[in-house]
Amino acid sequence: MNYTAHADGPVDHMDATKYPPVACSLCFSDQGLRLDAEQFQLDYESVMPCPNCGLTGGKRLPKEALETLAHRYFVWGSLWRGDYGGAPRVQFNRKQTTTINVSPWLKPDLALFERLLGIGFFHYGPRLWMLGHVTPLEHLRNSGTRAPVIQRIINEYPSVSYGEDNTFYRLRSSPSAPADPIQYDSPPDEYLGSGRIDSPSLPVLYASPDLDTCLHECRVTAEDETYVATMRPTRPLRLLNLAALLREATQVTEFESLDIAVHMLFLAGKHAYEIIREIALAARHANFDGVIYPSYFSLIRLGIMPFQTIYGISHRIVPQLQDHEESKAVPNLALFGRPIKSGDVCVHSIDRIVLAHVRYGYHFGPSAF
Known part of the structure; x- marks a missing residue:
């Protein structure tokens, strides 16, 4: 089995002979760590006493899963986000001793990680590119x-080129005429300039090929009357793909990377809208029909830590990781003008959406360090 430490998701079906358990979820005093440990989908027998605490019934953890747990709780759990970019405030390795000062209830668990993994936790001083100091x-x-x-x-x-075989979705909450296709076109002029990409001179139809992303971004609740229009282009649409990962020259550093600059721009909040709107206007002037852009909710949709690094080097500039990084961007569409009214997009069907089940995915982090 291939095991990647610091994996984004649970590790399952580990061979106990190759990955012997060294602890269990019941070893932890902190409730957040205990609940995080229980999320691992590991098929170890739990009837034998834990080799660390001697209890039965807990979720067994090998060293590899324990290291993933430490990363998820202390590194991802201490992530600080600035206006652009972000960085964890805690890191660990096998070369340094622990210098962070955690809450009293967390100290026994910190000592457990130190003892079983041979690691030390320390305050992380990030390189400045991680906080948005990228020249472009x-x-x-x-x-x-x-x-x-x-x-x-x-x-x-x-x-x-987005052709007739491409399907995408647009949601509306409480439209005045739910079955009218024109209700799913770009908003009227009086509402322009409030979204991420539209401006008073550029109407935008926001859509996505990923229906779950539409639900996230529209912030739908169970009380809303929500409808979804399924759409297709009637002709090939020329779109600028801002969700792509640029394969830049190897000599380009993180401080000079246009790719990282655009990536951070679309992970930023409303303060970045002015810049994104100017990019959209420039794309319109260059005869694009719209842009594909990464959803602000891409990472939470996939359950992935933002701004991941390996020894301070962005994953986005490591050739072996670029395809994986690009796959993390859930694409949204911003189609310029009013493409339904102009006939460039047709509404294939309109359905009401009934929310039947909602589940939150979460994990924990330290409250003090």
Whole structure:
């Protein structure tokens, strides 16, 4: 079995002869850590006493799962997000001793990780690119230096043809005429300029080929009357794919990367809208019919830690990881103008959505360090 420490999700079906358990979920004092440990889908027998605490009935953990748990709780759980980018405030390795000061109830668990894994926890001082100090991003944030970087984005990001065989969805909450296709077109003029990409001079139809993402972004509740229109283009649409991962020259560092700059831009909040709207206007002027862009909810949709690094190097510039990184971007569509009214997009069907079940995925992190 191939096992990746610091995996994004649970590790399951581990061979007990190859990965012998060293602890169990009952070893932990902190309730958050205990609940996190119970999330691992491991098929060890739990009737034998735990080799660490001697109790039965807990979820057995080998060293590899224990290391994943430490990363998920202390590293991901201490993530700090700035206006752009972000970085964990705690890290661990086998070379340093523990220097963080945790809450009293967490100290026995910290000692357990130290003893069984031979690691130490310390405050992490990130490289500044992780906090948004990326030259193209800094130029985008300055209105006086923005235009050349936007032109680079138009020139360097790939163009995609979205044809009649592509299906995508648009949600509306409480439309006045739910069965009327025109209700699912871009909003009227008086509502323009409030979204991520639309502006007073550029109506945008927001949609996604991923229906779950639509539900996330529309913040649908069980009380809403929600409807979904299934749409297809009537002609090939020329779209600028901003969800793509740029394969930049190997000599480009994280501080110079246009790819990382755009990635951070779409993970930012409303303060980034002004820049994104200017990119959209430039794409319109370059005769694109719209843009594909990564959903703000991509990472929470997939349950993935943002701004992952290996020894300070972004995963996005490691060739062996680029395909995997690109797959993390859940694509959204922003189609310019009013494509339903113009006939460039047809509404195939309209259905009411009934929320039957909602489940939150979560894990924990330290409250003090």
